[in-house]
Amino acid sequence: MQGSVTRQLRRDWLGMMAIAQRILLELWRRKVSLVCWAIFPASILIVNGLILTERSQLSTASAFAQSVPPCLVGTALFFSCLGGSIATIVAEREQRTLKQLLISPLRGTAYFLGIFLAYGAIGMGQTLLVYAIAAFTGSEFKGSLSLSLLIIGLSMMAYVGTGFCIGAKLARRTEDVNALIAALGVPLLLLSGAFIPIQFFPEALRQFARYNPIYHMIEALAAASVANFRMTDVAPHLLFLLSFTGLMVLCGWLAYRQMLSSERRS
């Protein structure tokens, strides 16, 4: 009994690593996506940082430090982890390679974790890049590293879970990916304070933003990134993020299971 569990876990591990490596290898082969995912957060950080330096009368270092959370969890991870996971699922359906995976012993959990791992790696690369650029301007990270990593990790997982929901339920073709991200994602991004701080929003939109998970990702990371941070500032956002992540992983899992049963029949 124990032996078969160990064998299954080993197989899941191998499956997860195979999926993650394959996605990264495909991205590496195409290169353009990888380059764009590096350019995108870098340019958003630089533009946001410069605007904030100018308009808020902050030092460049402070402005860049404040721009990191919205740039990273608000925009960079949104497009890589959410957009990327949708694109992977849709491509797999379009090329019909999903069928080849279904006849193998690969389990759904290993597939989900493989996609999470691949886009997690991309997300970590973006995290390093964003913090490196901020450090280059003189910004210093003074908050809690472990808490910040937890928030970044949860954000990635929430995005991948949402990606599974959308990829499995709504997007059938590659063209659908852009349309869905533009229709659902961009308004959410704008209303999260990722581009314009919510202090500039009218009251009604500010109220709306409080139900926007991206807003809580940004606020949680911003609160955990300051020196002598207070857990009471982080906790409400972290709780929202935890609940949202749990919900999205569950919904993503259910949507994926439904997609599998329809793919099996097609």
Place this chain on the structure above:
Amino acid sequence: MLHIQNLYKSYGDRAVLQNLHLSIAPGEIYGLLGPNGAGKTTTIRILCNLLAADSGRVTLSGQPLSEATKPLIGLVPQENLQYASLTCEENLHFFARLYGRSRQQRKEQVPACLDAVGLRSRAKSPAETLSGGMKRRLSLAIALVHHPKLLILDEPTTGLDIEARIDLWRLIRQLQSQGMTILLTTHLLDEAERLCDRLGILKRGCLLAEGSLAELRQCITAQEIVIVRTAAEAAAIARAEALGFPHRRYGDDLAFWLPEPLEMKDIIDRFDGIPLESIARQPVRLEHIYDEVLRGESHERSQETPLPLEAIS
């Protein structure tokens, strides 16, 4: 190796497999034939654990079908399902890992598989740069990389040119000589005739006839078939009927079944007085048997008097 007993599957009210019985011996190539919608793909999906049967029993190497039997099966699907930007070698490594193969095992199995399908020289080529025939061979290598006991080939040569087709036939024969058990579905009857040790003809989820080509020949009373071209078809048919030669149409061809082989001179003598433009003799081929089995089933349905399977096969 594979035993299917009483397999039944329906989609809503529509039965797609009706108590299918089928057995494949180890090392055998079994051809499953039938028109579109006959139930071939449903059978394959059930074998690959993609679909659950409503009832019936399937065992593979003595084990009932389950997740545990997935590694025993290798499937070459109709389309080439491989990752276009990955090389042949990377595709094989990827699929071998899904079957739990360690790095050491993959190091031995991947080159061996590439050798087996003749793609060693293209190991580093991305799948998207391969020709249609090579992509098919890569699909075969993917199906073989985890050393399955049963290889399922779903219309393996559809869309290939004749050279690539012959190449793949050679590979399939080679696999059989190494002891592989193969289930093949195809619409190409000459392919089935060349490759298969036994054949099953499926229609509307029922196995209408089964056996080796020699056994299936018993379905037809003809020893030989004569294709006749004449302006006086009605007269030729009337003469044939008088002689006891059943007639059939295969496309535009008018054919007569000869109950015993005759010399050409004797055949011409029997149609004396009828202006024949051309006359050609043919051995009884699988296409004639296939046509007859399906015709018998249609006749049976139209008469609504079910014939036992033995009456056809």
